[in-house]
Amino acid sequence: MRNDYSNKVYMNCSDCNTFLKLQICHSQAGYYLGFFCPYCGPYSRESEYFRSRVEAEIYLVDAQRGDEENQRLNEELDRMCKRIA
Numbered sequence: 001m002r003n004d005y006s007n008k009v010y011m012n013c014s015d016c017n018t019f020l021k022l023q024i025c026h027s028q029a030g031y032y033l034g035f036f037c038p039y040c041g042p043y044s045r046e047s048e049y050f051r052s053r054v055e056a057e058i059y060l061v062d063a064q065r066g067d068e069e070n071q072r073l074n075e076e077l078d079r080m081c082k083r084i085a
């Protein structure tokens with residue numbers, strides 16, 4: 001199953017510019033994938049809430065895999081463009 005939410009796996013905190021990685025977060029509503037800044041606190045929520053941590057982990061792995069796939073496709077596209085140029 002493809003993740004239908006944002007494919008973003010890395011980002012920088014807009015407040016302190018710390019490099020953030022998508023991770024499993026937990027709140028009273030449940031588990032979710034999001035960014036957590038060690039200096040500013042919870043930064044953003046990138047998924048719906050999951051009932052279990054395992055479910056969130058599956059989505060996290062899927063999101064990371066999707067990101068690798070995007071990078072691979074971008075590199076391929078880059079090579080093709082260079083060949084044409």
Ligand SMILES: [Zn+2]
Pocket residue numbers: 013014015016017018037038039040041
């Ligand atoms: Zn921050």
